[in-house]
Amino acid sequence: MIEKKQQIFNKLGLHARAAAKLSHLANMFSADIYLIYNEDKVNAKSLLGILTLAASVGNEIMLQAAGADEQEAIRAIGDLFDRKFDEEI
Amino acid sequence: MIRSVIITHGNLGRELVQVAEKILEQKLDIEIIAFDWQGDGSAMISQLEAFIARNQGSEIVIFTDMFGGSPSNISTRFVGPGIEVLSGINLPGLLKFFCCGEHNGSFRQVIKKVEQEARDGINIISEYLGDKK
Numbered sequence: 001m002i003e004k005k006q007q008i009f010n011k012l013g014l015h016a017r018a019a020a021k022l023s024h025l026a027n028m029f030s031a032d033i034y035l036i037y038n039e040d041k042v043n044a045k046s047l048l049g050i051l052t053l054a055a056s057v058g059n060e061i062m063l064q065a066a067g068a069d070e071q072e073a074i075r076a077i078g079d080l081f082d083r084k085f086d087e088e089i
Numbered sequence: 090m091i092r093s094v095i096i097t098h099g100n101l102g103r104e105l106v107q108v109a110e111k112i113l114e115q116k117l118d119i120e121i122i123a124f125d126w127q128g129d130g131s132a133m134i135s136q137l138e139a140f141i142a143r144n145q146g147s148e149i150v151i152f153t154d155m156f157g158g159s160p161s162n163i164s165t166r167f168v169g170p171g172i173e174v175l176s177g178i179n180l181p182g183l184l185k186f187f188c189c190g191e192h193n194g195s196f197r198q199v200i201k202k203v204e205q206e207a208r209d210g211i212n213i214i215s216e217y218l219g220d221k222k
Contacts (some may be wrong), residue, residue, distance in 0.1 A: 048210060
């Protein structure tokens, strides 16, 4: 199991479209993937689960993955956050 | 593959689908049928029969807007092996159905997951926040 702290850079935070992209990406991996924010832990493969975090720009979440492709999963998801979910230039 | 159709009063279904398409950034493969307020439902029945005929051999889910409403009542007559009606569909349920490989599992399991997500998407926000304090 690996973890990575990840800052949220996109202005709208983990809103619906960003959550859709994130859950879509997470579902490409076999590893169990979770997002931890404040005291909440949600399945990154669940669009609605992500939305319940109501995580906004500037905040930091913890990415957690466990499974055969956990490294690739964390790298790809971290990259999506870093790219601001491709929402902003 | 599960084929889907949404039947609602007026254009509610079209709007729901369009919003879901915007969020998921993809065109959704779903038939949209609007219940004609002025009609007796016969046009809706014909459209639904044609949809089912075109998709024979596939499992079919019929999403309707409200249990007990005409779209739901009319759809109910088509319930049978491989055909389910899920009434009271909302945006969370629709997103669950179309997002992220949610079609893993049996037809029944998929429909149950969509139903649960739709239910979970309804919250009194103050109570939700209260639980988290």
